[in-house]
Amino acid sequence: MFGFKRSKSLEERWSDFEIEALPYMPDLYRNAMRLTRKESDAEDLVQETFFQALKSFDRYEVGTNCKAWLMMIMHNLNLKRHRNIRTMALVDDGEEKIAETVPFEPSIPEALTEEGILSAMDKIPDQYRQVVILADVEEYSYKEISSIVGVPVGTVMSRIHRGRKLLRIELAEFAKEFNLGQSSRVAGI
């Protein structure tokens, strides 16, 4: 009558968490590895994320997008780590300038290799790489990425655009280095 929720027993709460959240542990680990690029850091991040999620599981509405909710927690925790070591801002400014001052957008090399793509992705600054992965690998919508990363949708769009532009630049460099056949450049932004 007054909208009070019956408080769940510990077993019921754990059961919900086990069904809703735990199946995404491998996905979160993959993302943690992409974010941190180091196994021990990824394990720490995943562990921290799941404990945080368990503590605040009452806030999660069963049946909604649990993976996106877990990803949001993980990205927030990762952002905190970056803030703590005070490196992100320094990298961001420099890379943003590079992304904006490249006069041409190279076309995509004819011969794309998995090795080339991984190498290129590794060279993209975190903030762009992060949204490209969320958009292209995890296939989240702009709105979902916006809530996961905690930036406006417009910023998500511009970061994806710059991230893909940087990816093409790196792929072109990789193709040139290994003589994989880089054709002409097309006028870019």
Next chain:
Amino acid sequence: MNCREFSEIADTYLHDELLVETNMQVHKHLENCADCRKEFGRRRELRQMVKVAMNSPKELEIKPHFENRLKSELRDYAMQQHGWRKYLTVRLMVPALASLVIIAAITVGLVVNWNSHRIDLANQRSEFTNSYTALLNDAAADHKDCALEKQTMWDSMSKMDSPEKTLYTDKVVKPLQKQLTSNVEYLYAHDCPYDGRIFTHIILRENGHIVSVLIDKSGKVPAMAQNLGDSIHLEKTNGLQVAGFQKGDQAFFVISDLSETDNLSVARTISDVWKPIA
């Protein structure tokens, strides 16, 4: 739409995030532009390859021992949150701690305020008691002479102060007679200066005992005396019973060699009937 415009929104189109109208324009442009069609095909291919490449490395796979250990630790943690510990969540603790801090602050504030008020009150009481006692001693001191020791004189003098006699007979003596059903008679009234104070001194006689009613006219009544209400302060000084009370801004003292009860009855009767003189 031209090729440059398409290039600017190609990523958003690839992600199917364009508005319906813009989508239609892109479709139209791609139908008519082979270069953009080819470029868009490459972008879509790259996106697909990024997805495959980013999912393929073996090192991205979670280690089974880590996964099992973490799940086990999570379960232990979830099941150990029993009793009061389950309330130790940030969501519950933050408002709870905030409430405690506010309550503590209010309590400390009240205690400090109460203590300072209590100290003030104690100081005021002490100040009041001291000054009231001094006033009371003043009232009793010299008037013993002018009331008790000169009572034979008052009989003759009372014939000389007819205006005061009328006034105080009406205001004091008659009510006393009515209330106490005793033999109360008016002897004399005069102003009695003492140590910088001026008392109106009404001298009565009740069943052979001289009773002095002194009204402080100095305007130096202790402030606290105004909060006494109808209470009557009793003291015994110089062998005399003294009952003091406050009416408005005037202090009254009934001083006699009556018993404490009888002296108090006189004081109470005067207190009940007294109205300021117009």
